[in-house]
Amino acid sequence: MYVAESFESLPSVRDVLGLAELAAGAPELVTGETGLSRSVRWAHVVAGREAVALLDGGELVLTTGAGWPQESEDPEGLAALVETLVAASPAAIVFELGTRFDETPRALVTACAREGIPLIVLHREVRFVQITQRVHQRLLTAQNEALEARAEVHAMLTELGLNRSPVDYVVDRIAETLGAPVVLESAGHQVVAWSGTDTTVLDHWSGSERRHHGFTPELPEGAIRVPVEAQGTRWGTLTALPGPPHPAGRETVLELGAFALALARLADPDGEQWIDFGSKRLFDAVLEGRYSGERELSTQLAAGGLTVEDRVLLGATLSGTGDFGTHGSLETAILSTALRRTVAPEGQVILAPSPGDTRTLLVLLSFPENDPRLTFTHSPDTHPLALRLEQELGRMLPATTPASWRAHLSLGVTARRPLALIASLERIAAGAGALAPSGGGPSRSRVTVQLAEERPLAYLVRGLAGMPEVEEFAAALLDPLVSHDSTTGAGHTGDLLQVLAAYLAHPTNRSLAAKQARLSRSVFYQRIALIEELLGVDLTDGETIAALSVALLARGGM
Structure with a gap:
């Protein structure tokens, strides 16, 4: 040979x-x-x-x-x-x-x-x-050039590793050096990062067979794969698709890149950067519409570890409420690990911190058909997914966690297609505040749950809240109350929106509504009369109640 x-x-x-x-x-x-x-x-x-x-x-x-x-x-x-x-x-x-x-x-x-x-x-x-x-x-000339090129690449990539440069930046630099797309995958074959913005390179990692042990993507001739490993531990694989020759050798450059990534991985023993980065990039792509159609969206989800074909899909949020008693990063780590254990082994999950709330995790879930953890129950406290999450948290929470702390799980509607899954996530994320449960459930429970099926109007409206027409509708109805609440002085209590929310939550029981607003009945009635006067409405009229409920939901006030 x-x-x-x-x-x-x-x-x-x-x-x-x-x-x-x-x-x-x-x-x-x-x-x-x-x-x-x-x-x-x-x-x-x-x-x-x-x-x-x-x-x-x-x-x-x-x-x-x-x-x-x-x-x-x-x-x-x-x-x-x-x-x-x-x-x-x-x-x-x-x-x-x-x-x-x-x-x-x-x-x-x-x-x-x-x-x-x-x-x-x-x-x-x-x-x-x-x-x-x-x-x-x-x-001799070629070998000298190769040695010089190798030394230059080695110095550049080693510096990136020692500087703990972000994973995507390292991958982009490797790709730039090779003049070819580069993909980093974890040991579980989830794509952590890929160079550039062309998602077609992920087609090789999106097949259903990727879930099988020993999966190797089918790559075109000329592609190179090298392990990312150090100290006897293999964390993943770095792949370069076909490209032009390099003076130092394409495989040599890729091996040096894998070494730089291994250095960074050694400095991150829990692998949080790899996990967080891969998920965050995926969420950024799907929530910002960085895909040309459902096929490309399916490819990105599958490459990230979420199988969509012949699966039940679900968008959700998971957050901590109340004082956790220690650093927020531990709270997030415990919530993430507990949820992964909750859905394993048949289910799959991708999660990342919400851009607007570091205590809230955005979640995409994938389950086999007829998975018992998705069984709908009218009582959120008995939802099988919540019960399993409760068990996992019970094994992980520090003994010093305050009794008032809760994990709140908001579950969107189930979906069968990727676009419907993203819509489920967008609406449940937008309505996180509006969909919060009114009660805390049993005092011994660490998990509170809100199901989108329970409050379809809130789920629908919060999903549409960003539309200009909905914003104008809410503003036209509620601006008199907003203006009154923002004014100080005699007769301006600043709580009319909260009083209205309490009333709309219990329109047929003013005593319960007054209790929720933490006002005496007489003061509560005065506030209701003032609201009717400012808005020029009758709060016993059903259509008025519906219109104000939609407006408050669009503002995130219910």
Whole structure:
């Protein structure tokens, strides 16, 4: 088998054919046209039978056939010598006629054609020493360039690793160096980062077979994969898709990039940066509409570890409420881990902190059909997903966690298609405040739950709250109360919106509404009368109640 040199800038057989010293011999390519791209790692003059054994592979062999048996006198001996020669896997053979042979031995032509070895026949005498000198000069120059390029890449990527540069920045720099797309995946085959903005590169990681142990993406010819590992631990794989040659060798550059990522991973023993970055980039893409259609969206979700084909999909938020008693990062870490354990092993989850609220996690869930954890219950406190989350939190929460702390889980409506899943997430995230439960459930429960199915109007309105028409509608109805609340002085209590929300929550029970507003009944009635006066409405009218409920939900006030 032909031995290729790791340095990609070495001269090829085609390059050598262009040398003036070789052209002077009137060269004729007899066999091996497809092998002209082979790299030449050395030039070696072969004379006699014994010299063939000195070959290591990849050499440009120059010979006149001196010391070889004549085909007419000893065909078996010549055939054996030729077989030994081609078995050494030379890059090419240059055979000069006129000294020992007047025509190219048929055995040599046959063997070279069979092995795809370029056979170049010279019809005029040349000085082999000049050819070897020129080839070796090219080789030494190429190797010096390769070593310099390797040192430059090594310095750049090592510095990135020591500086703990963000994962995406390191991946982008590797891709820039190679001139080809680069993808970093975790040990579980979830895509952590990829270079550029073209998501078609993720097609190789989005198949359903990716869930199987030992998954390897089907990549085009010329792609390279290297492990990201250190100290005996393998954290993932770095892949470069086909691209141009690099002086230091494409695989060498990729290995140096993997080393830089391994340095950063060593400094992050829990892997939070990889987990958070991959999820955050995915959420940024899907929530900001960075996809051209449902197929591309499916590709990004699947590459991130969320299978969408033949699955039940669900958008959700998970947040801590009340004083956690310690650093917020521990709260987020516990919530994340507990939810992952809750949905495992059949379910899949991707989560990331909400951009507007670091205590809230945005969640995308994927379950098999008929998964019992998705069984709908009219009592949120008995929802199977919440009960399992309660169990996992019970194993993880510090003993010092205040009794008042709760994990609040808001579940959107189920979906079967990726676009519906994103709509579910957007609406549940937009309505996180509006969909908060009115009660805390049993005092012993650590998990409160709100189901979108329970409050379809709130779910719908909060999903539409960003539309200009809805904003104008809410402002036109509620601006008199907003203006009154913002004014100080006698008669301006600043709580009319809260009083209205309490009333709309219990329109048929003013006593309960007054209790929720934390006002005496007489003061509550006064506030209601003032609201009716400012708005010019009758709060016993059903259509008025519906309109004000929509307006308050659009403002996030219910």
